[in-house]
Amino acid sequence: MLKKIFKCICEIVIMTKAVIIYILKCEVFLEDVLVQMIAVGWKSVLIVFLSSFFIGMVLALQIGYASINFFSEPVFVATTLGFSLVMELSPVLTAIIITAKVGATITAELGAMKITEQLDALYTLGTNPIKYLAVSRFLACFFMLPILTVFSNVFGICGGMILSKSMWKITISTYFSEILSSITVKTFFHGFIKSFFFALIVVIISCYKGFNAGNNTKEVGKSTTNSVTYSMITIFIFDYFLTSLLVTLKIK
Amino acid sequence: MIKVKNVYKRFGIKNVLCGINFDISSKEIVVILGSSGIGKSVLLKIIVGLLKPDAGTVEIDNINITKCSTFDLQRIRRKIGYVFQEAAxxxxxxxxxxxxxxxxxxxxxxxxxxxxxxxxxxxxxxxxxxxxxxxxxxxxxxxxxxxxxxxxxxxxNYVLCDEPTMGLDIVMIHKINKLIIDLKKKGITSIVVTHDIKSAYEIADRILLLYDGKIIFNGTPLAIKYYENDYIKKLIKYSQIYEKYDK
Incomplete structure (x- = not known):
């Protein structure tokens, strides 16, 4: 078991190293990067919007009720909402959405290409599949996930604003002044920096599981499920360590 | 020129290739014949460097592709066109x-x-x-x-075809066979893997018969008819190939 995990980690390191070398050598298929950016970014905006907007509303509702219990009126709604969304919820939530939507697609695509010998075909045509398939997906995820996280922040805050106005009668100007006073540049970067690491986790695990899928359709399905599961678990584990690190570095 | 020397390959407990040796000269059409699952595709994948042999060497234009660097392998692959069994x-x-x-x-x-x-x-x-x-x-x-x-x-310079006629109708088989023959006229060396002996007769300059992990016959299409081996006799009999050569 330990030997297997060690082998997996070694293979992941080798694959990631190869991707980084191709990027540094500028051996990148720009057209494919653009296609992948659209797939990862633009095609995920709606789902990020819906999730973040409603999470924002739920948060405003919960915080409002909790503060009524303690202070008999809805105070600190915008402050708490902005803080928790920007620092924690948006990066994690967006990473989970991208894992489920994009990560699963990447693993399934690469796995299907493997069982139909398309990866072998790439080798015979003088192209390393990592260069042709992984690099573009790597760059697309690395740049689009943080952008989607920023969108998620905005959508979540807007969702919270609508609920705060309709339910707790907090004016828009009060809401935003509270938000702006609670979210500093460091607070923003706390979540933003984490999203880059989450992007790497999603794309590395998805590509690895795709390239190493078994040789039949059942195995591809299994690899896809594993890819999503492992990505999510790794995101949660890394979230703790990254948060600890960033707090220690006073990026909070 | 392609030289396959003493190639062994094993998957789990199954010995697929047990000491394969043959040479292929330029502008030659060589057909690797054998029943399904005998290891023909494995041999072809070893020749193009997609699989590593457990032992033995494959030389393409005097470069040992089993030991060369990734860069050299890519350079060699530029000289090779590969047609996959399922097209890929x-x-x-x-x-x-x-x-x-x-x-x-x-x-x-x-x-x-x-x-x-x-x-x-x-x-x-x-x-x-x-x-x-x-x-x-x-x-x-x-x-x-x-x-x-x-x-x-x-x-x-080389075209390697893995079962190019499998699952096709007779007209299409003939078309593809003709294409492979035309490639020879353009100076291209072809290695064709098939279990279809009729196609082998139609296109081959030389036939290699793979059986039980070994090449048991290496000769011309005409010579295979007179080769004393039960498996070959059965193969020819079932494919009714005598008809063509007895005329």
């Missing part, structure tokens, strides 16, 4: 993009030159006008011919 066309790309792929990777052709060559290759395989189609829109025969067009697009 890139399903997200159109026929045009599939055929142009190798040209973009291996040559410094301009977009116009690539377009000209793609259309030329499609003409060679009698598939003009399907450049815009995706692989899922093609029939089995069209996929095989597109794969052949992709393999020959960048003018390789």
């Amino acid at each position: 066309l890139f399903d997200s790309l159109t026929v045009y993009e599939n055929i142009a792929f190798g040209l973009k990777m291996f040559t410094t052709f301009t977009e116009d030159e690539i377009k000209f060559r793609v259309i030329e290759c499609l003409k060679i395989v009698n598939l003009e006008g399907i450049e815009h189609l995706k692989p899922y829109e093609l029939s089995g025969g069209m996929k095989k011919r597109t794969a052949l067009a992709r393999a020959i697009a960048y003018n390789p």
Whole structure:
């Protein structure tokens, strides 16, 4: 078991190293990067919007009720909402959405290409599949996930604003002044920096599981499920360590 | 020139190849014949470097591809066109993009030159006008011919075909066989893996018969008829090939 995990980690390191070398050598298929950016970014905006907007509303509702219990009126709604969304919820939530939507697609695509010998075909045509398939997906995820996280922040805050106005009668100007006073540049970067690491986790695990899928359709399905599961678990584990690190570095 | 020396390959407990030796000269069509699951495709994949042999060497133009660097292997692969058993066309790309792929990777052709060559290759395989189609829109025969067009697009010295006629009707089989014979006229060396002895007779300069992990026959199509071996006799008898050569 330990030997297997060690082998997996070694293979992941080798694959990631190869991707980084191709990027540094500028051996990148720009057209494919653009296609992948659209797939990862633009095609995920709606789902990020819906999730973040409603999470924002739920948060405003919960915080409002909790503060009524303690202070008999809805105070600190915008402050708490902005803080928790920007620092924690948006990066994690967006990473989970991208894992489920994009990560699963990447693993399934690469796995299907493997069982139909398309990866072998790439080798015979003088192209390393990592260069042709992984690099573009790597760059697309690395740049689009943080952008989607920023969108998620905005959508979540807007969702919270609508609920705060309709339910707790907090004016828009009060809401935003509270938000702006609670979210500093460091607070923003706390979540933003984490999203880059989450992007790497999603794309590395998805590509690895795709390239190493078994040789039949059942195995591809299994690899896809594993890819999503492992990505999510790794995101949660890394979230703790990254948060600890960033707090220690006073990026909070 | 391709030299296969003492190649062994094993999967789990099964010995697939047990000491394979043969040479292939330039401009020759060599057919590797054998029943299904005997290891013909494995041998072809070892020749192109997709699989590593457990022992033995494969030399292509005096370069040992089992020990060479990735860079050298890529350089060697530029000389080889490979047609996969299931065509292995890139399903997200159109026929045009599939055929142009190798040209973009291996040559410094301009977009116009690539377009000209793609259309030329499609003409060679009698598939003009399907450049815009995706692989899922093609029939089995069209996929095989597109794969052949992709393999020959960048003018390789060698073409390796894995079961190019499998699952096709007799007219299509004849068309593909004719294409392989035409490649020889253009100076291309071909290795064709098949279990179809009729196709082997139609195209081969030399037949290698793979049986039980070994090459048990290495000779001309005419010589195989007189080779004293039960398996060969059965193979010829069942395919009713005597008919053609007795006339």
